[in-house]
Amino acid sequence: MALLDVKDLKTHFFTREGVVRAVDGISFSLEPGRALGIVGESGCGKSVTALSIMGLIPRPPARIVDGSVEFRGRDLTQLSERELEDVRGREIAMIFQDPMTSLNPTLKIKTQITEVLDRHFGYSKDEAKRRAIELLEEVQIPNAAERIDDYPHRFSGGMRQRVMIAIALACDPQLLIADEPTTALDVTVQAEILDLLEELRREHEMALILITHDMGVVAEVADEVAVMYAGQFVEQAPTLELYDRPEHPYTEALLGALPQLEGEDVRRGRLLSIPGRPPDLIAPPEGCRFAPRCPFAHLGDGCAEALPELRRIRPDHYVRSRHPASERQREPAPA
Amino acid sequence: MTLDPRDAVVADAAVPEVVAGAGARAGAPVHRASLWRDAWRRYLQNKGAVVAGAIFVFIVLFCLLYPLVSPHDPDQIELTNAREGPTLEHPLGTDAFGRDMLTRVALAGRISLAIGLGATIAILLFGVVYGSTAGFFGGRLDNIQMRLLDALYGLPYLPFAIILLAIIGTINMWTMMLALSIASWFTAARIVRGQIITLKQNDYVRAAQALGARWYRVLTRHLLPNTLGVLIIAMFLELPGVILGEAFLGFIGLGISPPEASLGSMAEEGRAEYRANPHIMIVPSLAIAVVVLCANFIADGMRDALDPRTRETKEG
Numbered sequence: 001m002a003l004l005d006v007k008d009l010k011t012h013f014f015t016r017e018g019v020v021r022a023v024d025g026i027s028f029s030l031e032p033g034r035a036l037g038i039v040g041e042s043g044c045g046k047s048v049t050a051l052s053i054m055g056l057i058p059r060p061p062a063r064i065v066d067g068s069v070e071f072r073g074r075d076l077t078q079l080s081e082r083e084l085e086d087v088r089g090r091e092i093a094m095i096f097q098d099p100m101t102s103l104n105p106t107l108k109i110k111t112q113i114t115e116v117l118d119r120h121f122g123y124s125k126d127e128a129k130r131r132a133i134e135l136l137e138e139v140q141i142p143n144a145a146e147r148i149d150d151y152p153h154r155f156s157g158g159m160r161q162r163v164m165i166a167i168a169l170a171c172d173p174q175l176l177i178a179d180e181p182t183t184a185l186d187v188t189v190q191a192e193i194l195d196l197l198e199e200l201r202r203e204h205e206m207a208l209i210l211i212t213h214d215m216g217v218v219a220e221v222a223d224e225v226a227v228m229y230a231g232q233f234v235e236q237a238p239t240l241e242l243y244d245r246p247e248h249p250y251t252e253a254l255l256g257a258l259p260q261l262e263g264e265d266v267r268r269g270r271l272l273s274i275p276g277r278p279p280d281l282i283a284p285p286e287g288c289r290f291a292p293r294c295p296f297a298h299l300g301d302g303c304a305e306a307l308p309e310l311r312r313i314r315p316d317h318y319v320r321s322r323h324p325a326s327e328r329q330r331e332p333a334p335a
Numbered sequence: 336m337t338l339d340p341r342d343a344v345v346a347d348a349a350v351p352e353v354v355a356g357a358g359a360r361a362g363a364p365v366h367r368a369s370l371w372r373d374a375w376r377r378y379l380q381n382k383g384a385v386v387a388g389a390i391f392v393f394i395v396l397f398c399l400l401y402p403l404v405s406p407h408d409p410d411q412i413e414l415t416n417a418r419e420g421p422t423l424e425h426p427l428g429t430d431a432f433g434r435d436m437l438t439r440v441a442l443a444g445r446i447s448l449a450i451g452l453g454a455t456i457a458i459l460l461f462g463v464v465y466g467s468t469a470g471f472f473g474g475r476l477d478n479i480q481m482r483l484l485d486a487l488y489g490l491p492y493l494p495f496a497i498i499l500l501a502i503i504g505t506i507n508m509w510t511m512m513l514a515l516s517i518a519s520w521f522t523a524a525r526i527v528r529g530q531i532i533t534l535k536q537n538d539y540v541r542a543a544q545a546l547g548a549r550w551y552r553v554l555t556r557h558l559l560p561n562t563l564g565v566l567i568i569a570m571f572l573e574l575p576g577v578i579l580g581e582a583f584l585g586f587i588g589l590g591i592s593p594p595e596a597s598l599g600s601m602a603e604e605g606r607a608e609y610r611a612n613p614h615i616m617i618v619p620s621l622a623i624a625v626v627v628l629c630a631n632f633i634a635d636g637m638r639d640a641l642d643p644r645t646r647e648t649k650e651g
Binding site: 054056060085086087088089090093094095096097098101102103104105106107115116119120164167168 | 474537538539541542543544545546547548549552556557560561563
């Protein structure tokens, strides 16, 4: 049985300007211990997807208007706030983008770790402290036993993210949601944090949802990747498959925007960019949402009229496009 | 304010320490430097605030301790010594009944400061409860609370205090505190509400929620402690207003009833004969002025020390 089963999730923001369809019909399932990467550019609804799973979207203005989030057989969207609070941190944990603001500056590291243990397990003070030191050692913080009495401002960004991970791991959750966990960090520190996440995931047999805009980060960690565009998944496939044989024009463009340093067909010259900007989520284009920026959308082929379905193009490989790479007749002239 | 040598050493060492902490080298000795110690170091850089703080502490200690060691009974009437100027025996002279002014001003200061501090704390208490509920729950509740506050904001606070005192009838320290705080907590409530709303956006609040923290824990553990800096500043900003308000009430005869006196009612006693014996009025008036000025300077220094925005420009 899948650990997490999201079906047709729709989260809309009801604002003065209109209804913003931040997440508009997303489905996926995640097996225990597997890692799913969700990639997409800013504002495509990645974070809202994560917050919707946790039930942490700001209400109002946002509301889950449709769909279900089944976690171990329970629909999280139907739970009361109190029941959700027992799930959060205990069974699903989350780490955030900016480690500089994710820790409370007025509380010692110790307090912030033991808080979770106390909340979900009711540990005694000594037990909680011992466990907290173990956790800090597990995320490789030197001098854990001493550092535990420090305030967050004595830690660097990478160290703080380690502390955040320690807090998230405190209750041994089955699912960890990492929302851009490395975006605010230096490149070298990024690699360390990703390695750490990967190691801990294997050790704890924990499922991971990694949200990022960085195709490189996803490649390192995820078993499976979903590409998100304008509130919907446009392509979903096992990681290697997606990188080797991207189907959706958007995925191709994202990969084309990556610098490549080695391999058989190293691209030469400039990196490609995608013309245009992501669509307005209040009034998304009728038809395919990528059509206005798509080099393959021509007049009269239906791209502008009807939204394509997410269809299976190969086993485990899904794409939402009328012109997936493997079905194209001929390449258009390069822009 | 005494300069503790230990604090001075830590304050000097704090700058390189923070840099070392950022590197977080393995095995490096780990020093403690809390937010408050950093704030204290910044406060010490503001000379005016340090002097004002020292004077303020001195005044408080003087008011508390001097009446205990004073050779004169503050209530003993000695008409033969009435209206004396400063002498060795009575450093600030005597009043119209021959009572020692120094002792009396210390006692009056006690009452004025007690009323001032008490009313200020009451103001902050009202403000925190009202403001944090509005800010934390937001939405419709916030809207209703804030519109109500807008309406109350129009209340002029001294006339309101006078009317309230007239309704209650008895005037003592507690009713004075109530009268002075009942119509002046509105600003504090707005400050707290604004702080809570800003702090609510912080990732650590979302992180706490993502870890299953219940709402009251988020509020009391993650939001309110972070408003403490602003509250301390607000306290020293409110204090002068309250002390002045109390002095005003005392001066127009609505203060503490004799034989007890506050600084305001002492000044009022001296007003009748200020031409002949100005010191009877000048002494308590000066005391009021000094306390109010000091509180303002302290508030200023604290804002520099605790407010993150001024902090950046000062340290940059």
